[in-house]
Amino acid sequence: MLRAVVKGIGHYLPERVVENAEFEATLDTTDEWIRSRSGIERRHFAAEGQTTSDLAQRAAEKALEMAGFAPDDIDAIIVATSTADFTFPSAATMVQNRLGMTRGFAFDVQAVCAGFVYALANANALILSGQAERVMVIGAETFSRIMDWTDRSTCVLFGDGAGALILQAEEGAGDGADRGILSTDLNSDGRYRDLLYVDGGISTGTSGVLRMQGREVFRHAVEKLAETAHAALARAGLGHEDVDWVVPHQANIRIIQSTAKKLGLDMDKVVVTVQDHGNTSAASIPLALSVGVARGQIKPGDVVVTEAIGGGLAWGSVVIRW
Template sequence: MIRRSVIAGTGSALPKRRVSNAELAERVETTDEWIVERTGIRFRHIAEEGETTSSLAIEAASKAIAAAGLEPNAIDLIVLATATPDQTFPATATTVQAALGVNDCVAFDVAAVCSGFLYAVQVADSMIRAGAHQRALVIGAETFSRILDWEDRATCVLFGDGAGAVVLEARESEDADAPGILATKLHADGRHNGLLYVDGGPSTTGTVGKLRMKGREVFRHAVVNLAQVMEESLGTAGLTSADVDWVVPHQANARILEATARKLGLAPEKVVVTVDQHANTSAASVPLALDTAVRDGRIRRGDLIVLEAMGGGFTWGAAVVRF
């Protein structure tokens, strides 16, 4: 028998306030044309007072649990990926746990920035396959607007807030083509810290800090690393890009998505794109895009999907999943 982690349900959440490029241009020196041409972004959602990383995570998690046909107490593991937690500690995952009314489960955060959701998926999958847990709630949630420098037009136009979640459930089957996570691959290279980082922290400045990025260098690394890790994960699963029904990528920049697809020889219509509507929501972007494509009917049971992301650190990874 093969024990796998199956995606039993998905969910997502966005702040109420939707900000267009035109509205942003009233705040910083930019234009709709400039942003669309360089990034493909047209809108982003920005958290207002009372909206937090945990509140978005709770909404996304509730929807995922409902989609799985479960009650919250069926969850015995919560792994939340975020670079913008509510507090330095305790983990935002425990805030989600309490709000959902889960009486007792393992709950912790994972910090790998935009790759955080992929890291969280591998952690949860490993714990499920080891037999330690039966059902895991894996969440990516961010309020990146709180760490943006709104005077820096090169970065503040790129990001938005949101959350996405999946319920992973242990299932056993003798069928090698049964649904579940087939392979995951993660990487990190701390030598590139200075290309994408936040200039603050508890042990250095004692402040939260603001996001800083050298966009051109990040773009170059992203295209190479993402194509490589996708091929690597497919190879581990004994598959090729020709077997893929959908790629659900980190929604950082439309040009990165297009370049990565070309490098793998994938048709553009096989790539789920939400960056135009949500901008870069960091760890939330992959599960948010996944939930969007599941709910609009594009991704169906039996489809082979590849999830991928790269973020500050650098960290990057991919997961091959039979949905």
């Protein structure tokens, strides 16, 4: 049986670091207030003129370096983003060009904070179907460009960044001991559109800003993230006792803690980066995966569960043996 096995990973964060205290000058907020409600201490903001495809390119180069691949060794690039540089062309084709990749194909996936999970599932399907042998999956965002800087309940939560991961087709036995993606679970429910959205787009002629009903999003997140993780583990023939690491969407430390509890896992099995990155939407999970590898937490053979929820609502999870 073919498996999509991780061969390289990398991430990039813009140089500008924004500590919580910076917001005290313009908003009725404090460092303590932000930390206590979100766990966030700082985040990175892209420089003027620095685009989502710029960040994605930098992360992609690091993933290629780790894997020992040249750009033309890659068959496909999938970029998960809600903040592409333009309405079109896709950020993925721009990254393809920037890398000097002259073959294959590239496209974007838009599922907001769940985007990287959706992109991983699509990459896995491309590999299992034989459409591609090597796929680069990138999550990249510049959410600082769609913030309402007068809304203290949202603008302090988000940051910019990118993470990239390379998958390669390899033969496996077809059981839970295989390396690579073992299962995926994707879900959405458009009835909850108004809980988290951007109030702009083609229909308004403006880029718009992010709007969120935080309390309702929290409630749905804890319930749905635990459910999707359980579903993906069951499909892989694994239980929570088999999990070495959970790498969740880094939105809010309280959501992360509550979901871990529902999964029956201690926090020492959870990779947490929200304190340093804030919520980077589709970049959140690949950033955390890359940091977890760099820290020496995630090692070859480990069972890793990634799970995320975002606007739509859209949510899902992927189980990977590293």
